[in-house]
Amino acid sequence: MLDERVEDARGIELSACGLHGAGTRPVVQRAEAAAAVAGEHAVAVDREGRFPAEALAALKAQRLLGMAVPRAFGGDGASLGEVADVCFRLGRRCSSTALIFAMHQIKLACVVRHAGGAPFHEGVLRSVAAHQWLLASSTTEGLSGGNVRSSAAAIEAAEDGTVSLDRDSTVISYGAQADAIVTTARRSAEAAGSDQVLVVLLREHYRLDPGQAWDTLGMRGTCSRGFKLHARAAAGQVLPVGYDVIHARTITPVAHVLWGAVWSGIAAAAVERAQAFLRAAARRAKGQMPPGAAHYTRAQSSLRGLRLMVRDGVERCEAAFADEAHFNGFEFAVAMNLLKVEASDTAVAAVTSALRACGLSGYRNDGDSSIGRQLRDVLSAPLMINNDRILSSLASPALMAPVPAGLAD
Structure with a gap:
């Protein structure tokens, strides 16, 4: 049964009827708040490696977790571009909060786009909009080596119309704080690893046994530890569309756009700090540009290119959502996968250049010009679904694509 009330990240009970005022304000104002x-709280979240509870409470209060839910189910009906802009704005302030928000929106997009009119999943959409539920993702297992297109654990169907699942999840970001988990699984014990389904599990449908801890260089507030997931739920909680379709048409394009927006925000924060440092240094030197100015120019160029990549990704996705014929072309899949690779590498380059522009002041952890946190966080970008794995998967089909003969090709 879908709850009528839900607790926020600090354990304070929220009533949906008292929060509707926030949803009437422009999204940009709500995102900035x-x-x-x-x-x-970003410094404390990073230092303590803790969940950004205050930020998530603010996202709920501003009714941003349900912004992409269609208006018919009580949400704002926000576009992918609007969601990406919120990711960017959050990324400038707290990387972990931004990534949590992005991961939630990726899973929400799966339900929005593939519910197929199923009553349970439409009820989930209404609850995300009304009560600002936080959705987590479980797509990696200990035996898959990070390959999200293969599942070891299988759904087991019972005669009473329920299904059970026992899954060794290498990573479930903010699993302990989520209101629901969206997980992959093999369709049945007899199915191949690539024959997968996606299941939406509410808190009362699963138990999490803690596994590997989360003590990392950056993105510490995502609390992406391992868990053993034990679930029993109604068969109707399995999305009616196969995971192969969901992965190609929603998860990959939406994830790569929203992750790119988060990394763009992190890069923008680093560039902003470098700009302030160089302006102050130039004033002290009576207008003479400091040695790091050349690196700042590179940082600005990388950030500009990164933002253009994400904008192009948004346009491609929204065009495909409007006309699904785009999904059938080789070009769309390649472009969306390369967006992840190129955006992550460019984000790292932008932050590194900003650090070099600030020199030792950027390297320090105790000053206003410090870029240490942004650098540690953005270094996760090439490792989330490792870039080498993506490039290797594209190598064979890329050999079949023609080399352009001219600029217009």
């Missing part, structure tokens, strides 16, 4: 709270 939540980002301000995220920024206030």
